[in-house]
Amino acid sequence: MxxxxxxxxxxxxxxxxxxxxxxxxxxxxxxxxxxxxxxxxxxxxxxxxxxxxxxxxxxxxxxxxxxxxxxxxxxxxxxxxxxxxxxxxxxxxxxxxxxxxxxxxxxxxxxxxxxxxxxxxxxxxxxxxxxxxxxxxxxxxxxxxxxxxxxxxxxxxxxxxxxxxxxxxxxxxxxxxxxxxxxxxxxxxxxxxxxxxxSKIDVLSLILSTIGFGGLLYGFSTVGDNGWGSTSVLSFLVVGVIFIGLFIWRQLTMENPFLELRVFASQEYTIAAVLSSIVNMAMIGVEMILPMYLQIVRGDSAFESGLTLLAGALMMGIMSPLTGRLFDIYGAKKLATGGMFLLTLGTIPFIFLTKDTPTLYITVMYAVRMFGISMVMMPTTTSGMNALPANLMGHGTAVNNTARQIASSIVTAVMISVLTNVTTAALPAKSMLKSAPLDYKTKAIDATLSGYHAAFIIAVGFCVVGLGFSFFLKSKQQVLKNGGNK
Structure with a gap:
């Protein structure tokens, strides 16, 4: 007991x-x-x-x-x-x-x-x-x-x-x-x-939350099929933003809000939530794009592409408990800055993938990325939660997870959209299929690779932004100087 x-x-x-x-x-x-x-x-x-x-x-x-x-x-x-x-x-x-x-x-x-x-x-x-x-x-x-x-x-x-x-x-x-x-x-x-x-549930807040987050998530999740110019995509995104705006206004004007958004009054929590979302975007985005590259460009089977990602998954599993203990000793800032640096370093090589890039190289680089992610994800979340009083823990967790869920939908939509648009723009003319079929095949593979390169450039961009944010976290010394987190 x-x-x-x-x-x-x-x-x-x-x-x-x-x-x-x-x-x-x-x-x-x-x-x-x-x-x-x-x-x-x-x-x-x-x-x-x-x-x-x-x-x-x-x-x-x-x-x-x-x-x-x-x-x-x-x-x-x-x-x-x-x-x-x-x-x-x-x-x-x-x-x-x-x-x-x-x-x-x-x-x-x-x-x-x-x-x-x-x-x-x-x-x-x-x-x-x-x-x-x-x-x-x-x-x-x-x-x-x-x-x-x-x-x-x-x-x-x-x-x-x-x-x-x-x-x-x-x-x-x-x-x-x-x-x-x-x-x-x-x-x-x-x-x-x-x-x-x-406490009674505020039905209006529930309705606004459901329509707002539902509309926004649906809008982003259908961009890959319909494109950014689609009327349905834009309509759902606009409706989602409007209702989320109304939801936020209602929460900030209620005495006992459905979801306490005042957690963002804490700078440490806000930075931690942003970092947590960014690192989740970096993880989900590449987790989605890389198997497609392995199966479509390299011709790997579903299991083979999954095996390539396994070392990274195991790295995450091994490191998460260890980074948790390191957080208790060193605080979030050192871990987050080092982790974002590793994540950025491990993502850059994916911009230069070819159809002949060795599988071992991809496996190692992916594992380096996941090592970096494990150093950032839970330590920053814990740091943000420690900055909140006990009665706001549930709200802080819900806000953080909601932000990560929306971030995942956004990165999925953006990376699929970039991949599709760049590939389509770089494809050779279909007339080449008859006049020079071998050249067409080579150029089509190059066009597909261009799409993946562009998508990975977006992923690197997220990593660089996250690295910048990590410097704003409080060090262990600053936390202790301020009397510790709540």
Whole structure:
């Protein structure tokens, strides 16, 4: 027994943390578990690329809408029952996906899963911040980073192996028993560790949040298919921005806001949130573009492209707990600056990829990038949260995760758009197909590579901006001089 819960009763902290980590790993893994399964699902259900993409787009939409709500839920609902409810909903969605007889049922199952993920991911961070004192939060958030960073990173490799060796249904089938064990164990080991108070949900804020974040995320997620000039894309983006503006205005004028945006009054929190979003953009953007390069330009299989990313995913898994402990010793600034430098250094070589670039070289450079990301992601998040009082932890986590979700959608849209537009502009005239087919093939590959080079230049740009922001974080000495973070 390692602590007292919100009701003053002792509880087993190691077991509570284990339940949290295993359960959240299973839920977050589902963000990228279908990464290499789309071609298989398109054949299985006879659907187009734009249709199958909804399995990820819809998942991200529901996820993004639920995350802001999680702050209110964690302050209103007993932690134990909130986590059990979220894991139960996720398990229901996973079983539904496993037995899905058609695409409509599979899509519905993914949306149900997303409800569970939208609650468990921010709840993990809020609980870890609540049950540890500030001087030990680095190590605890390092464990959270192991889940939040490693699960999406390992998804494409695992997905490729399952698709090549079993059925797509096994992607869901292998998760069902694990989540079932977590669900049952939660009745004994999950405890109400966050203090709650009665508060009514502001329905208008919920509506504004849903339309605003939903519209913005949908708009960005459809740019790849429809282009920036599409009326539907622009309409959703405009509606999203307007409703988010109204949502922000309402939160700042309410006595008890639905989502406390005053967390941005803390400079340390704001810089940390920006850095966390930028590093997430750098990670998600390359995680999405690199497998496409490996499969389309080099002709690698889904599993081979996943294996190339595996070393980076393992690097993230190994380093997250270590960087958490280093944060407790050295603070965020040194880690973040060093990490952003490594991330920038590891991304620049991708601008010069050719169709013959050695796989080992790509694997090593990708691992260097992930090493840098592990030094930045959770240490900066912890630094930002430490700057907030305990009663704002849930809101700070929700705001940070919402920003990261939007950032992920933006980088996906921007990089796919740049890749597509540059490739199309550089393609040779179709008349060459008849007059000089071999030259056409060579120039078409060069055009495709130009698109990837341009997309990676964007990724480097994000890294450089993040490196600049890292210098504004407070050093360990400054934090101690100011009396420590709250």
């Amino acid at each position: 390692d602590g007292l819960d919100a009701k003053g009763k002792p509880y087993n902290r190691p077991m509570l943390i284990a339940i949290l980590l295993v359960g959240t790993f299973c839920t977050v893994l589902n963000q990228t578990i279908l990464a290499t399964a789309f071609p298989t699902l398109m054949n299985e259900f006879d659907v187009t690329t734009s249709t199958v993409q909804w399995l990820t787009t819809g998942f991200m939409l529901v996820n993004g809408i639920l995350i802001p709500v999680s702050a209110w839920l964690s302050s209103r609902v007993n932690t134990k029952w909130l986590y059990i409810g979220a894991i139960g909903i996720f398990e229901l969605g996973t079983v539904l996906a496993f037995i899905a007889p058609n695409f409509g049922v599979l899509l519905t199952a993914r949306l149900v899963q997303a409800v569970g993920v939208g609650v468990t991911m921010p709840l993990l961070q809020t609980i870890m911040l609540s049950i540890f004192p500030p001087e030990k939060r680095g190590a605890s958030m390092g464990l959270a980073g192991l889940v939040i960073g490693l699960a999406p990173a390992i998804g494409p490799t695992l997905s490729g192996w399952v698709i090549d060796n079993a059925s797509w249904r096994d992607l869901f089938g292998m998760i069902i028993p694990l989540v079932g064990i977590v669900f049952v164990a939660s009745f004994w080991f999950m405890k109400p560790v966050i203090k709650t108070h009665k």
